[in-house]
Amino acid sequence: MRLPNMFAIIAVVITGGILLYGVSDFPSFGDPKSPANAAVPGSESVSQYFITKSYKDTKVPNLVTSVLADYRGYDTMFETVVIFAAGMAIFAILGSVGGGSQPRVQEEGPSFVDGDHSRIIVGTTCRLLVPVIQVFALYVIGHGHYSPGGGFQGGVILAASFIIIALSSDLDAALRRLSEVNYLRLACVGILIYAGFGVLCQVLESNFLDYGVLQPILLTDGPEMARSHSMLGVEIGVAFTVTAIMFAIYANLSSRGTLRDGL
Amino acid sequence: MAEFFEQTLQPHFNFWIYVILMMIGLWALIAKNNLIKKLIGMSIFQTAIILFYVSLGVKEDATIPILDPYGQAEHAAAEAEGAETEGEKKRDSYIGKKSPDPDTMANPLPHVLMLTAIVVGVATLGVALSIAQMIFKEFGSLEEDEILEIVKGGSVDD
């Protein structure tokens, strides 16, 4: 144990030294005229363009969402692909396959109320909470244009609602509602929605993800509103994928790939 | 000493904090024996980088980068004074004439980049945890030195 410690300390000191050496040139914390926040002579500032002109281009008040889903939508698509790839990798590593081999017992009614009084409070509270959580998740997805929110955030909250079912009763109850065949399909459908919007724009003679040309299809009065609605569309696609994969990651990790008994 | 504090440390204190956090994470990644502690170190390392980026976009006395097109803030102020306003007028005022002053809104670009980075970090953590579970299934231990002993002392692989 001595050797890794010395090596670790040396590596940490050298790396920290290199990083701190570069810090002295940086602009101060909170400086509104730093190159990241304002223009450098010789180029136009990207972030100032976003703040001043993005509402005119996209009619979306939340500047972070407009940059995320429109200007840098290609990055967001690949972020969704990253989540999907992580889910696929976990399925491949832990060995969970679609179409469970053993049939599940079809139980009606809540599985916790069976004389097991210790779980009545938790179980009932969770059952009451789940629809509220889901409505809130849909609100976060849909209201991402006007307040902090969007596809990723809402998708994770939606996945949490399924995970709460798995935690309070058992994994089978949650898997009955979102089985492994379905969650893989849901994830693929999410990315297909995102890429589908982009390819639709290509079919209409423009570049990938150039939502402005979707105006005649979405029947809006102006390309800006077409951008705004397409952003909502791609955020929904993102939410599908994130929900499915987050729940899938939980299901696989908690049951070590067997999807039989959870935590 | 006070001079060092004022000139070097104070305008850059956010950068110093993130470097210290990053080094804690890097040290845990290299020096710790337990695989899960190594993963926690990796997570701290990534979080420090996210902190760095988010602190880039901070401007003094600036608000969040969300516009207020219905003019609710001004509507409330005007109502307090007793004047009348129209939502339409306020909404249209953002087009053409009055765009928001960049110095009053935080920079949205680092937030966007870090949304992506956080998601990437979570995905990597998920994959790493599943590999750790496989290791536990194969070797029965999560301590690196015990695993290396089993690997070296054990006979043929797979």
Place this chain on the structure above:
Amino acid sequence: MTDQIPAILVLAPLFGAMIIGLAGQKDHRACFPVALVSLLVTLFASIGAIFTVIESGPIDYFMGGWEKPLGIGIHLRIDSLNVILLVAIAIVAVLVAIFSIRRIGDKNAEKTPHFYSLYLLLCVGLFGITIAGDAFNLFVLVEVSSLTSYGLIAMGSSRRGTLAAFNYVLMGTVGASFYLLGVGYLYLMTGSLNMQEIHSIFVANPDIASSKAVAISFILILIGIWIKMAFFPLYGWLPNAYSYCPSSSACILAPLMTKISVYVMIRVMISVFGLGWVFASPGYSNLVVWLAVIAILAGSMLALAQREIKKMLCYLIVAEVGYMVGGAWLADEQLWGLTGSLYHILADAAMTLCLFLAAGIFAKRFNAIEIDDLEGLFKKAPWTAAGFVVGALAMIGVPPTCGFFSKFYLIRGGIEANHWEYVIALLISSLVNAVLFFRIFEIAFFGVKPSEGHGHHEEEEAELKEEHHPEIPNWTGTSSLLVASAFVILLGIFNGKVVELIRVALEDLTVVAQRF
């Protein structure tokens, strides 16, 4: 249609992966055709890109249609530097896909849709990295390809493979995080994420370009990329990760992942920072060349000491990465070192593909994991042996294979730059490769083991070792191997044309850099 090529390159495998995810669960036999079709589409698109770039210059593509001001949208760029690399990736992907029909392993047969889905997403990541023009977009695509490679490596069922995969995950994440940090430093100093824009900011503001933060950002980006390409001393993850993973994963990862990282390093050096700035102080380039020399020697010596075939090939990859990094940092006037390095990316992809395909066929059909297991196999599998011999000769550097010409350009660059240590290291490494491979030829062809006699026991032992897999058609693996060896030879014969294209690209790009 041709102006949409950058998007097609990335979208075709993505749609393929999604279709496999949806339909592949029910019917495993549908996975391979879908994968093959999407990869063929990208192959045609990349060949179309070559013709377009030769005729009308670089293709610029702005995602979302946001062209002005530069930097608000995401910029994809195909110029003569990366267009040949695109074709190379497409060809390697198609060949390994053909090799991998039903070779996922008998124990893992139900993971077929996952394998092909991850495979196509890996190709999406690699294409995206090659055409990226935006620094943060490059990070996201590096993470796409890394995550899929973690999955592909950890998929196997070997014991040591899981620990190797875990170390690979840790090192890979640290590398990508260093790259991200470097990009953050650059963004703070210049305010832009677009590679072209950052370069023009450096040209217009020399005080920013000479600040300490920019130098540190270059070092951080470089360290991150070096971890990804397994450059000495950060190569520890590579031998274990690539030797204990399934053959099909090794065949797609070994030729491509490290080479694309070398391309990223060259692209960052030329297009973002400019060669004038990078080579400004000869002390640093000398240091990197010395590190490369150590990498070449260490890789070759460690390869000599290995008993398993795949591990030996992995250490050879470490040495090859040393060739490329050393060549790129030679800083000779006429840039022959850089040319040699870029040509070597293509050559090494072809050679490594050949060798890993052959090793995969040996391992699967004949259960030959160690070098000694190869006894007499050349007689039993003549076509596979021919492919292996071509790959080995290219590694040694025998004309007319591409290995000879890449060493020629690298040595020329080394002589012109007066880096004699690099030239000597290259020659020593060729010698060591020759010793290595001729020893293998001797064992495999003549069946001579040092401690036993001549091949009386040959036939009995060979009978024990061959396993018959009636459901795996043997011609799939062998035909990919033969096509790969054909490319090794063709790249050598046509090296003039390829080098001409590379020189044109370097002139276009560095004319801008010389101004700065």
